[in-house]
Amino acid sequence: MKLGFCGLGLMGAAMVRRLLAAGHEVKVWNRSAAKAQPLAALGAQVVAHPREAAQDVDGVLVCLFDSKAVEAVVFGPEGVAQASGLKWLADHSSIDPEATRLMAARLAEANGADWIDAPVSGGVPGVEAGTLAIMAGGNEAHIPQASLAMRAYAGNITHMGPSGTGQATKLCNQTLVAAAVVALAEAIGFAERNGIDVRKLAPALAGGWADSKPLQIFAPRMIDPSPSSIGALSTMLKDVDTVIANARQSGAPMPVTASVQQMLRLADALGLAQAELSSVVSVVLPRQRDAFLRQVDG
Structure with a gap:
């Protein structure tokens, strides 16, 4: 396929590598061209x-930090919405469901393209293994074609319903992951204070009811911080903030997630926003803070 791709952060760059390896032709754009x-x-x-990334392609994919960045890339000067003949846009960003619905309508009016909200779960390791989970929302018409591209890095693609439902499903995912990672940080702090070799x-715990991907991936990284990050704490905090805002609007009680939000805010206040999510352990194990700060500086 001929594809455009906008946004070459950790996830986006890894996705493009998989698309190229699968034989697709890919035009890429990033705000900082060096990436x-x-x-x-x-x-x-x-x-x-x-606009050039979205011109004369089968579809365009974007992977950006937040709603503001997505809006700028799609509707700003020389944005995707100015491309003619575009059939679909798949947005891998994690953004607010209502913002997605509004931008989907706006894109359809601008150039007739379908907006597929397609947030992902699995991180960079999932991209590289081709096992990402993708929760898709939007018009079903172009999801099969978009899926042909996304299969380069996804093992599970599920159409959740109309526009915005993919993003709402991702917020459910982030609720579960954030709670698991924060609980893991507290468990490690508890273990160390009770004489356990962490x-x-x-x-x-492998194979028991407490076993999980967050346990097996993040526990070693909390104990021995890696020089490289697999995903910033600020990204999860942004998503949890979106969860809480939507919970307030819909009346959904989320007391555990509210506590998780404050734990992430404490880590942010310690200067760890750009460190890996596993740096949240520094709230309960302050001795780990310097190691994670070196990750930021590196």
Whole structure:
């Protein structure tokens, strides 16, 4: 397929590598052009504007930080909405469901393209393994074609319903993951204070009811911080903030998630917003803070 891709952060760049490896032609755009150069070496065509990425392609995919960034890339000067003949846009960003519905209507009016909200779960390891879970919302007409592209990095693609339902499902995902990671941080702090060798915790719980991907992935990284990040704490805090805002609007009681939000805010206040999500353990194990701050500086 001929595809456009806008947004080359940790996830976006990994997605483009998988698309190229699958044999797709990919035009790429990123706000800081330097991030596109390694992909150019793999065969991607680097373009100067989002509109160029969306012109003369089967579809365009975007993976950006928040609603503001998505709106700027799609509807700003030289944005995706100015491309003619575009059939669909798949948005892998994690943003507010209502913002998605409004932008979907706006794109349809601008150039007739379908907006597929397609947030993902699985992180960079999931992209690289081709096992991401994608929760799709929007008009069903172009989801099969978009799925042909997304299969390069996804193992599970589910159409959840009309526009915005993909994003709402991702918020459910983030609620569960954030709560699991914060609970894990507290468990590690508890274990250390009770004489447990914390490196044995995840192996000891493997196969039991407490076992999970967050346990097996994040516990080792909380204990021995990695020089490289698999996802910033600020990204999860942004998503949990969106969960709480939507819960308030819909009347959904979420007392546990509200506590998780404050735990993430404490880590943010410690200067760890750009460190990996596992840095939340620093709230209960202050000795880990310097190691995670080095991750930010690095």
